[in-house]
Amino acid sequence: MTRHLPIQQAATELDVTPDTLRYYEKQGLLIHVGRNTSGHRQYAPADMDWLRFILCLKSTGMPLELIKRYRDLLVAGDHTIAQRQAILTEHHTQIESDLKLLQTNLTRIEQKIEFYDNIHSDSTKSCSTN
Structure with missing residues (x-):
């Protein structure tokens, strides 16, 4: 079974705040974060990998706007x-x-x-x- 994390646990594992994760989602950086039956965010392993990459890029000075551009290209498919x-x-x-x-x-x-x-x-x- 794939382990999905609630926002607090995901934030703790990534060493960020839940507000940071919500902000990234609001900015369109996250591809798709699932929700449980109560509507609470549930971060899948792929979400966590993507968030680690976002944090890597951010910590090396890449602006969020460019990270979003990269994400848009990723979603667009292999031709990008x-x-x-x-x-x-x-x-x-x-x-x-x-x-x-x-x-x-x-x-x-x-x-x-x-x-x-x-x-x-x-x-x-x-x-x-x-």
């Missing part, structure tokens, strides 16, 4: 594979660029920390000789 791949390839290139910039900035910060470490070390030495 090249377009979906192009979206992901462009996003991948942007992430690589962002990582290079972050690494450059991290190196600058490390150099400044080392600079302060040296100042602190020098002032400690001069104080201990008096």
